[in-house]
Amino acid sequence: MRAPLFSPAPLAAAVSLALSAVLPQAQADTIIDHANGYTLNAAGTLQRFTSLAFDDLGRIVAVGSERETAARLPKAEHIDAQGKTLLPGLIDAHGHVFELGEIASGVELFSATTLGGAVRAVGEFSRTHPKNAWIRGFGWNQEVWKLGRFPTAAELDAVVGDRPVLLSRVDGHAVWVNTKALEMAGIDRNTPDPKGGKIERDAAGKPSGVLVDAAMELVNKVVPLPTPNEARGMLDHALAALSKVGLTSVHDAGIRVVQDDLYRDYADHGKLTTRVYAMIGDTAADFDELSKEGPLKSYANDVYALAAVKLYSDGALGSRGAALLAPYSDMPSTKGLLFYPNAEMQAKMNKAMKAGYQVNVHAIGDAGNRQILDAYAQLIPKYNNVELRHRIEHAQVVALEDIPRFKALGIVPSMQPTHATSDQNMAEQRVGHERIKGAYAWRTFLDQGSRIACGSDFPVESPNPFEGLHAAVTRQNNAGVPAGGWYKNQAMTLTEAFRCFTLDAAYAAHQENVIGTLEPGKWADFILIDRDLFKVPAEQIGKTQVLQTWMGGKRVYKKDKRPD
Incomplete structure (x- = not known):
């Protein structure tokens, strides 16, 4: 947990x-x-x-x-x-700054070890926050609860029925909502699954209370946006948390115009106490606005940069949204979800590359990783821009024959060591004994000469980089489980792990000449x-x-x- x-x-x-x-x-x-x-x-x-x-x-x-x-x-x-x-x-090459700050104002479910404990926590938070229009929370994990199923809206209705409840799964790729939230979003048995998403349903076809990947947007779009003061509070809280654990630079994996405005304001006034290398979320309206003057490679003495784009290929393994080449070993009826057909994904990547941006794509499953590698194989020669150091974020489950393509194409694997130690309770169940050989495969990447940029994916994981260093070296969680390490043959040495949280994380942001090591200049x-x-x-x-x-x-x- x-x-x-x-x-x-x-x-x-x-x-x-x-x-x-x-x-x-x-x-x-x-x-x-x-x-x-x-x-x-x-x-x-x-x-x-x-x-x-x-x-x-x-x-x-x-x-x-x-x-x-x-x-x-x-x-x-x-x-x-x-x-x-x-x-x-230390540098975290993949996190979500405002989401980290937001957690402090909601229900904390990371420590809920049972469904009953999670429901009680939601009920208690609702009682102590009677003025909150929405009850928000983060961190539930049905795998830890040993349910063998997702939780339901009815279980939340029992403690909160008069206000909408929206609770993000630990990986951020599914939400658990109550009936009030479903009603406010207009989700009923006739609502179709959106492209790249899934509405979990009961045996009668009625939405059961969990929305996966793109289906989350159905309810997110009716949630009020944070006020300016709330956004500043989120950023203040996140910056304090990052400094406390020794992070002097983070890569924010997906921002919008309002967040860019706030980052620049903080940088202008000396309030940005952690350097931020930001990625524009998607290539839609926010990209059109933020890319008018091209990539911002350095702002306010290298405190801020906006030179990358973040895209999504698929979902997450825990919610079975990650796209696999073959069916899930523990649910043969599904292979997960690609968010976009190949042509549409390539068009998004092309738009970002044409504008001169580094392209960083979330890919968890082996089908998601292959889709993006195939797209890079087409687009990098087209623009002759391997020097932009395009990335795959997570590179979590990769077909063994695809791993060498990262090195051949110059793709940076941006990986999160604590994902392996947190996912050990379900990863092999999801993909089986053979596919797991290409999962969380840090040693395989390092041995072929790839430079891994390490991060945490906070708030999915703790932002503490020393937990990441520990996971990278031991392949164990904080409790020392499992004894001897989980697939220890893929572990890093301490120097390698230190490098991936410093020099190579800086390299992944084109910042190795200004941060990442302690050297003159x-x-x-x-x-x-x-x-x-x-x-x-x-x-x-x-x-x-x-x-x-x-x-x-x-x-x-x-x-x-x-x-x-």
Whole structure:
């Protein structure tokens, strides 16, 4: 079960953090001394250092020993790191920033281990939020509940019947609604399944309360949009959560005009405390508006960029919306759903490429991945733009014969390590023993020379990158399950995992020359943590606590000092 996103992880024995008192926000040329520093160089080799120097603009001047950095900035302010471990700021290559912020205002269902527990949580939230026009929530997972079916509207009606309820599944590719929400959306037994979506129905053909993939839009379109103040609250909450876990840059996988406006406003006023590489959601009206001046490669000192487009090929494995080449092993009546026919998907990709944008397409199933690889094989030669580093987001279940095509076409696999450890409870049931060999296949991709960009897909998963590092190395969830790791032959080394959350995530956004490592000329984005990441046992990686987060030479997060 995925941990709740906004509950702090259990702390190890509290440590005395004199560090928090001696590391003020830098205002001038600054040298951090006596650090236990690790970074990669441009070639991806792990380097050690004890001192980091950056100027008053937040650019790194020198990395090395105290003597080397002092010689470069003789008048700098010196700050003693007291031996704490210092790393480059970590990068999440696939998340959803506003959705992360939205979760705080709804029902948290990640920790609901039974259907009854989820229903009770919804009922309690409804009672304590009587003014909410809609009851919203996120994180349910029928696989954890061992139901063998989806939940129903009737089960929600029993606790909330007077107001609409809309609850997103843990993967974000299905919603569970009550009867009131179905009525408000005009969904009844005569409503056809939309293209690329499915309305779950009972034996009599009546909508049962779960809408999969494109069918979600039937109800989403009647949900009131956030007010400007609500949107700012979402962004504020998300930025605070990201800094707390050491993320100094994220790739926001699908935004609209209103979100772009807010990002630029925050960047203009120095309030964007995590760098954002944004992708325009789809190639419809928002793309037409946002692409008028072409890709925005850098804004406000590399704090913001809008140079990519996010598209969807298929749904998710847990809701059986992922498109497979052969039927699901645990439900032979379906092969999942492609969102668009090949020609329509290729037209969307063509429109984005013609305008000069990097194209990043969500593909979970082997049929979804093949559809997109086939489209790239047609379009990349047409535009001769392999240098745009087009991506497949998730690349989750790929036919073994298709994996080499990523390298041949120059496609970046953008993958999320915790998806494997969260999906282990159902993935092999869905696709069987043979197809699972091409699923979550990080080692296979790395061995052929692909550069994996790692992320979390928050809020589907926790945004904590140390949980991702732990999953990448151990192939285990936070509880250490399964013993020995799930298909451990596909695990990464710690250095490889560190690289995919730093240098290669930056590479996937064309930002490897400004962030991703601690090297002269790059931004001073770094974190201090409570343990030596490269010396602790692997089972401790996910328990790492961030003490401080710095972006562009300014401290944006400091962990509260706790008593011994």
